[in-house]
Amino acid sequence: MGQEINPQTNGFHHHLNGDGDGDRPDLLVLRPGLLFKVFEQEFLAKFNVLKAFESPLPLDKYLRDHTQSARAILCEAIVTRITADLLLQLPALQLVVADGTGVNHIDLAECHRRGISVTNTGDVFSEDTADYGVGLLIDVLRRISRADAFVRRGSWPLTPEFPVGRKVRGKRVGIVGLGNIGTKLAKRVEAFGCKVSYNSRTKKQSAAYDFYPTVVDLASQSDILIICCSLTEKTRHIINEEVLGEKGILINIGRGPIVDEETLVNYLVDGKIAGAAIDVYENEPRVPSQLFRLDNLVLSPHRAAFTQEAFFDAFKIVMGNLDAFFSNTSLLTPLNTNE
Amino acid sequence: MGQEINPQTNGFHHHLNGDGDGDRPDLLVLRPGLLFKVFEQEFLAKFNVLKAFESPLPLDKYLRDHTQSARAILCEAIVTRITADLLLQLPALQLVVADGTGVNHIDLAECHRRGISVTNTGDVFSEDTADYGVGLLIDVLRRISRADAFVRRGSWPLTPEFPVGRKVRGKRVGIVGLGNIGTKLAKRVEAFGCKVSYNSRTKKQSAAYDFYPTVVDLASQSDILIICCSLTEKTRHIINEEVLGEKGILINIGRGPIVDEETLVNYLVDGKIAGAAIDVYENEPRVPSQLFRLDNLVLSPHRAAFTQEAFFDAFKIVMGNLDAFFSNTSLLTPLNTNE
Structure with a gap:
C-alpha cells in the first residue's frame, strides 16, 4: 500500500x-x-x-x-x-x-x-476544497472529531454513551456559490443521498438543483448551509443574523468575512443554531476562544484547499x-x- | 434550516x-x-x-x-x-x-x-456505516480531527504550520468485504475520484471493480484498506502482519477482532504504516492507550453504524x-x- x-x-x-x-x-x-x-x-x-x-x-x-x-x-x-x-x-x-x-x-x-x-x-485547489467540505459535513453530523477527542481522553470505558450523531442521507444541503468548488461539492453530497439547492449571483442553466435568489430563502429550505463563494464586497457578511436565524448547520470553506463572525459565535454559544464547521475566520489565525469548548462544532485552521x-x-x-x-x-x- | x-x-x-x-x-x-x-x-x-x-x-x-x-x-x-x-x-x-x-x-x-x-x-445501518467510512477516510487523509484538536488547543496563532494532509482523488481504495456496506462505500468514494478494488469470499459478477482473491494481494495494490466484512472464524485476524506490512492506511468499520490489534498498535507506534482510522476494537470499550497520542490516526467509539x-x-x-x-x-x- x-x-x-x-x-x-x-x-x-x-x-x-x-x-x-x-x-x-x-x-x-x-x-x-x-x-x-x-x-x-x-x-x-x-x-x-x-x-x-x-x-x-x-x-x-x-x-x-x-x-x-x-x-x-x-x-x-x-x-x-x-x-x-x-x-x-x-x-x-x-x-x-x-x-x-x-x-x-x-x-x-x-x-x-x-x-x-x-x-x-x-x-x-477546488477539488480538495470540495472534499474537505464533505469531510466537514460528515464530521459535524456524525461527530467524528468529537468522537476522536472522546476516545483519546480515555473516556470511552467510563462513559459508554457517547451521543450518536445524525444521518447524512436526506439532509437538505444549501450551497452558497455554485462555482467550481460548489459544483464539485454538490456532486459529492448527491452520492450520499443529500438534496442539493443553491444560491448564486444568477441561476445556472446547466445546474439541475433548485435555485434560491437569496441566501435567506436558501437557508430556510436547508438543513446545512455550505459557503463556497468567493469574498467580494457583495458577499461580505451575507451570512448574517437573518440567515443564521434559520437555525441549521453552517459550514464555511469560503472566506471568514463572508460570515458575521460575532453573530455566529453568539448563536453557537447560545445554542441558537444546530452546529457549524468552520475552516476560515474573520481575523485568521485568531479563532474566537469561546468556540473551543463547544460540542456541536468542527474547527479547522484554513486547510480546506490544501x-x-x-x-x-x-x-x-x-x-x-x-x-x-x-x-x-x-x-x-x-x-x-x-x- | x-x-x-x-x-x-x-x-x-x-x-x-x-x-x-x-x-x-x-x-x-x-x-x-x-x-x-x-x-x-x-x-x-x-x-x-x-x-x-x-x-x-x-x-x-x-x-x-x-x-x-x-x-x-x-x-x-x-x-x-x-x-x-x-x-x-x-x-x-x-x-x-x-x-x-x-x-x-x-x-x-x-x-x-x-x-x-x-x-x-x-x-x-449499512448506509450510515458507509457514510462514516467515507468520513474516516477523508479525516485520516485530510487530518480533520487533528486540525480540530489543534485549533481547540489554541495552537493556530502560535504555530501556523499545521501540516497539510493528503489528496483524496486518485487514492486506491481496497474494500475488504463487498456486501451492503462495502458496495455503498464503493459508490461514495468513486464520487471523489478514488479507484476501488475489493476482496471478498467470491468475485461478484455484478461489481465492475478489480477483485483480488486475497487480502494481502488487495493490500499490495491499495493506498487505503477499508474493513467492511463481518466477523466470522474465517475473517478473524485476517488483517495480520503480512497485510499491515504493505504500509498503507487501514480503516476498520467492521469488527475489532478482524484485525490483529496488537500488531496494528505496534505498527502504528513504530510508524510502519501510513495511518489508521479505527471504529472497532478487539476488547471494546478498551482502546490501547498507546494510540491516544499518535498523530496519523482517527479513533472512534464504535459509532460507524449509529x-x-x-x-x-x-x-x-x-x-x-x-x-x-x-x-x-x-x-x-x-x-x-x-x-
Missing part, C-alpha cells in the same frame, strides 16, 4: 533549476505564505528572493531601498494585501503571482490601470508563470483584471 | 403503546445495549422487561429464578453473547431479537436446533418483530439460521 509523497525528492530540482547563480531575477515576497514556506528552497534556487519579512526596516523604507527594480511579486491571500498604495511603491512591478485561487486580496482594477499582469493557480499534492500542482503553476514571465513567453494562468 | 429529531416526541407512544398493564409479556435483557438505553421507556411500556443486569444475583441463579417462562430475549452484539450454554438455561425461549445487523454473537446453529427464531435489524435516524428505524423493526411474535403473525426480518 501507499507511498509518501515528497516533492523534494522527485526530480523537481533537476527540471526547474539551472538558471545558474548571479543572474537570478528578483522575486519580492512581503510575507511568506504556506506555499512559499514549503517550497522555499526551490524559490531561493531560482530567484533572488527579496524577503521583506526578514528585514528590520519598516516596510516603506524596505521597499524604497530594495525593491525599486523588482518586476514580480509572489503573494498569499491571507498574509499579503496588494493595494493601490503598495503598487505605488513598486514602480517596476509587472507581475503579481497569487499562490492560490482567490484574489480578493489584490486590487485588480489598479493592476489593470498600471498594466500589471496577475496570475492565480487556476482550479488546482493537500501535499495540490500544493505541488500549485507550485508548478506558480513557477511556470514566473518562468514564462522572465522568459517573455505567455503566462499559464493570467487573470482578466478588467472586470 | 434544520429540525432536531426526537423520537420521544413524534407520536410514537401513541401508536405502539396500548397493550394495557398487567398482561405485558416478558422480555429478557441480559445487559442493555445502546438501542435499549435510548428507547428504554418504550420497551418498559410494552413489556415486562426482565433486567438481568439490575439483579444482584449471579446470572445462573437469576435465570433459574426469573426467566424460566421468558419467550423472547433482546440482545446487543457487543455486550451479550447468545451461547448454547445460555440457551440451555432458557427453556421457554422462542425468539432472539438482535438490535443490530451483525449476529456473530449468536449461536445460530443451536438456535436452529432448538427451533428458536432469530431476527436482526436488516439493512438499516445515527439517531437509524436507531429509530432499528427500534421500529425490533418492536415490529416483538409485536409480530407476541401476536402470532409473521416476523418482519427473520434470519435463516440453517446455514
